[in-house]
Amino acid sequence: MSDLTLVLLAAGEATRFKKPVKKQWLRVGSVPLWLHVLETFRAMRLFKEAVVVGHADEVAFMRRHIYNEKVRFVAGGPSRQASLKNALEAVKTPLVLVSDVARPCVDKTICKTLLAAVERADCAVPTLPVPDTVWYDGRPIDRKHLLRIQTPQLSRTELLRKALEAETEFTDESSAIHAVGGKVAFIAGDASLHKLTFAEDTALLPCLTTPDTSARFTGTGFDVHAFDTSKGHRPMVLGGVKIDAPMGFLAHSDGDVAIHALIDALMGAAGMGDIGEIFPDTDASWAGADSAKLLRHVVHLLTHAGFEIASADLTIVAQTPKIAPHKEAMRRRLAELLDIAPQHMNVKTTTTEKLGFVGRKEGVAVQASATLKFFNWMQP
Structure with missing residues (x-):
């Protein structure tokens, strides 16, 4: 040596x-x-x-x-x-x-x-x-x-x-x-x-061989945000969609708890860590940030790193406000942000039957999962 x-x-x-x-x-x-x-x-x-x-x-x-x-x-x-x-x-x-x-x-x-x-x-x-x-x-x-x-x-x-x-x-x-x-x-x-x-x-370049297009990588994400009912609260944004509600979310960014959980799922699937590592809540530059822009940045990182998003799934747990009327708008908006076909994005809703902080109408919780695959660079 x-x-x-x-x-x-x-x-x-x-x-x-x-x-x-x-x-x-x-x-x-x-x-x-x-x-x-x-x-x-x-x-x-x-x-x-x-x-x-x-x-x-x-x-x-x-x-x-x-x-x-x-x-x-x-x-x-x-x-x-x-x-x-x-x-x-x-x-x-x-x-x-x-x-x-x-x-x-x-x-x-x-x-x-x-x-x-x-x-x-x-x-x-x-x-x-x-x-x-x-x-x-x-x-x-x-x-x-x-x-x-x-x-x-x-x-x-x-x-x-x-x-x-x-x-x-x-x-x-x-x-x-x-x-x-x-x-x-x-x-x-x-x-x-x-x-x-x-x-x-x-x-x-003979040393370049075919990418493993059969591999799939799945990650999960979970996030919770409490409601902000103070005067002058931010508008509620959930799943990239503005919702007419008498409250917003307490958060460093705009508080879109659904997108935050989805970002963690995507980063988990890629092995990139978690949302706090790239958007720390100690960084003033992210104060009030549009979570849709954060998600697009993560998609950009994933794409540059050789991944394609295969599918994603959300479960929104909320006693209030009513989420069901907004599910389709969320699904289509998130599919657009992820640059995937709408049928590969799923949004589900449920309540906690009035149990816990969600049941007491103190906030919203979201569980997310996402599946990635390697980009096939050999395709024309």
């Missing part, structure tokens, strides 16, 4: 991928792509530690996938360079291997060749020749002088840190090292290190 740290960059927005799921969350079987790439590297047994850089909204969820003291997770920045600078703060070894999750088909031979090459340089990178004729600024260029640069790239950590302090925005490590006078060594790259940028690139 070398005195070497792996940095895996997986914080991008994947805007050019043009799929609902972000490319770092494509499922290879049942494993997200970033984890598949990490495990491929770790199986080489070349690294002392690994640092995974994820989007700030996704780092906590990434941590839930692996518990290993030799793997650290850090939040990325607004650019690749900013993300790498964040990662380097956690690197303690003299050498660092930086790779993009967008180049998933890595192998040990490339990494070992980079290790040998860096002995005579400050940065070692895999390259490919340019086979096509190239024109630039109205004239052809001699293509034998052109190289296509790939990752992973192996650098001397301290020099790379110094290089990235420049105001210049570099697109890779070799450019940064070269800019501060460092020596760059080139090795033969491999076509299998093709970069996953556009959806059609998936066909060029």
Whole structure:
């Protein structure tokens, strides 16, 4: 095992991928792509530690996938360079291997060749020749002088840190090292290190296998809110629908207890924790928040993380107000917010036969369940 740290960059927005799921969350079987790439590297047994850089909204969820003291997770920045600078703060070894999750088909031979090459340089990178004729600024260029640069790239950590302090925005490590006078060594790259940028690139990456479309994940949620009968109370909103009632809900947000329970069910199915972890009631920015917007944000997180919502079900427990007249409006509104067909959203109502706080007309309780499946990114 070398005195070497792996940095895996997986914080991008994947805007050019043009799929609902972000490319770092494509499922290879049942494993997200970033984890598949990490495990491929770790199986080489070349690294002392690994640092995974994820989007700030996704780092906590990434941590839930692996518990290993030799793997650290850090939040990325607004650019690749900013993300790498964040990662380097956690690197303690003299050498660092930086790779993009967008180049998933890595192998040990490339990494070992980079290790040998860096002995005579400050940065070692895999390259490919340019086979096509190239024109630039109205004239052809001699293509034998052109190289296509790939990752992973192996650098001397301290020099790379110094290089990235420049105001210049570099697109890779070799450019940064070269800019501060460092020596760059080139090795033969491999076509299998093709970069996953556009959806059609998936066909060029043999290490990507079919997602497990048979898997289903079910979560439950439960929430309770007391009534607010004070003068000037908020209007009652339940299941995304305004209800004409002489009371509202006591809550940090708008108090939509049905949506709050549904959010917990969705997050439970995904293994993302609970509503308080992303919308804490200690955060003033969520005071009076529209719960429908909170639900849309959670759906956005789930979609980017590679999930589809298969179905959801609510049981609203209320003695008052009468919920039955509003069930259909709630079902359709929630289906719209979840972006699922109305028949896959169900809303039920019941009372407690005048028992307990609900029976005493002090508030409403809601039980929710939701089922998710993996997004099939292989579909056209």
